[in-house]
Amino acid sequence: MLTNFLFVGFPYVALVLAIVVSILRFTWRPFSYSSLSSQFLESESLFWGSGLWHWGILWVLSGHLFAFFLPEAILAWNARPLRLYLLEITGLSMALLALVGVVALLVRRFTDRRVKVVTSPLDLVLLVVLLYQVASGIDVAIRYRWGSAWFSTNAAPYLWSLIKLAPRPELIAPLPWMVKLHFLSGFTVILLLPFTRLVHFLVVPIWYYWRRPQVVIWNRKGLR
Amino acid sequence: MDIRSQVAMVFHLDKCIGCHTCSIACKNVWTDRKGADYMWWNNVETKPGTGYPTQWENQEEYKGGWVVKDGKLQLRLTSKGKFLQKIFHQPSLPTMDEYYEPWTYRYEDLFNGPEQDDQPTAIPVSKVTGQYIDIEAGPNWDDDLGGSPLYARNDVNLSALSEEQRLQLLSIETLVMFYLPRICNHCANPACVAACPSGAIYKRGEDGIVLINQNVCRGWRYCVSACPYKKVFYNWSTGKSEKCLLCYPRVETGQAPACFHSCVGRIRYMGVLLYDADKIEAAGLRPDAELVTAHRDLLVDPNDPAVIESARKNGVSEQVLKAARQSPVYRFVKDWGLALAPHPEYRTFPSLFYVPALGPVTYSVEDGVALNPTSTEEIFAPLDQARLPMSYLASLFGAGQEAPVRYAMKKMLAIRTWKRATEVGDVDLKVALAGLREADCDPEQAEAIYRLTSLCGFEDRFVIPASHREQAVEVLTNPLERKGAAGFGFREAPQRGF
């Protein structure tokens, strides 16, 4: 019962809310979509906080997504121990970067007199959840080796079962609680996504690469 | 040929009295809000000085504007391929300390203070934190501080001067300063637009006003760094960038923007310029020494039939074409060669031009009476004896080239002498006329310049065609569909986040 609630009900609620609220927010309150950068108020510690956090988390996140979409590739890669160690060590060091980063961000939110002014309760909740997410991830990675292996055999099929609307929570039932908590806080991040500044991740302007440098808009002719 | 129209501007620096009325007019209309309180879309600086934000001209640090790299015009800030590397933290973004921390005073303490031996005082409190602050900087902190070691001496343009010139400029007996009012230049090749990864900033086709769509801006803050004039500001409260919108609701109805309208010195002119958008890139690739000419070549003759035809094809209305033919800006910039764009080497091709300040002209004085020039050499002698070295003005307005600045200054000196000869009569007319000729001028032009400089009324200074209501887009479609929140004017409370 509890398993069903936590690992079937909760993920669906989080996912559906994430999609629906993000879209609604984008159409009705586009003004609220912003990175809400606070660099203007404090730049030096943000350099370390934001830099380490983003570089770290983006690599870790890419790793998770890769293992989610191509679990077989990860298993094939891990066939040689040396390559497994390489992958795990890279992942772990990136996670450590992210950990240092998010701690720096949190400290900054509490200590800088100007940044405090633009810190909302949800900003703090988000940072704390992300801190927990990264810390629990590191803990799991160290204590329950090898994550890249069991993610591909247990977690990825479970997540896919959710996507395919045929949830199989039993796949992760045997995993230790620490791992399950890592899942749960992961779903919490997804739940927080549409309600917090995290929406900036949805509007990362990659199409800048293809855009012409100048933007001219005419009343009659539109964009040219 | 791709002819577009642009509302363009001339500021006549000799007339600016540094009263800051323009800044206040703008502040009261647009930036009297939380998060925008530190912004001065219009500010007036004392030059030589460091300006607002401090040392904005130092592009080694701020990385504003364009550079020619590998034969291509590129933003100094970042290349497209590498922009994501700098998004998490932008190394060249100025922080609030480079501007100033806005403050107010706790006036209510004057009324509510407890009974005590001393007079109550209104202590300064930060508009960011609400706490007491020790005020260390303001938007015009160096007002009138020509020659000061902290400000004037750190003016970026001084690097163009020799050690000797610098000492002379800063020595107390020959101190000199002038005012430089600044707004967004609504450039023809705006760096802010090109740098915005979200594509939130755009130039309006009809009048060339550059706006930020508040609904599309995501606070990546590239525009702030990329604008070499530091005229995009980050609203720290809403997490969006904002900039001067040239009071477009006023311009659309044929009225002058608030700063123009309120200008006490009547230094401001506004009119239409037609320019050839096809030539912008090629012009930007020209070496520094040719930039002033290249910029002027972009601005095309509104009487040329080919120009008119191309403009019509772009939908430029007859009224705008007519305004272009009467444009005071065209006369100052093209016909007379008196007005120059600030820092053309940034290659954004500003639509704001300055008539450089002639400043305190040093004639020789005998028995307390200034001696009038008796030869053309004497007319132009002040140019090289001026307290403000030509190389300084060349750094500010000529991309380091003295020739265009010298040309403008010479003409103004010649006209000054000519008017002295015709009005007061104590200068030999022949000498004055020879001066005019040497300055590439004639009595007719001198009279026109004199009139537009000194006797100009409202209609002479502002020739702004109202936008055509019958062509207004709202008849066809909701303008917000294309232009978003049209750069400004919230349809919802400017609230931070969700």
Ligand code: HEM
């Ligand atoms: C390529 C993708 C991303 C880009 C371009 C990006 C960019 C940014 C930017 C510009 C800021 C504002 C920093 C400032 O204050 O100046 C920011 C803040 C933040 N980002 Fe990202 N981000 C990305 C991905 C992510 C991801 C995947 C996460 C988390 C899962 C994340 C979490 C955060 C958080 C928590 C903050 C707030 C930091 C603070 O406390 O000030 N970002 N991001």
Ligand code: SF4
């Ligand atoms: S001066 Fe104005 S138009 Fe030009 S780059 Fe700066 S903000 Fe953009």
Ligand code: SF4
């Ligand atoms: S209002 Fe006019 S005269 Fe006064 S500071 Fe501004 S530009 Fe100069």
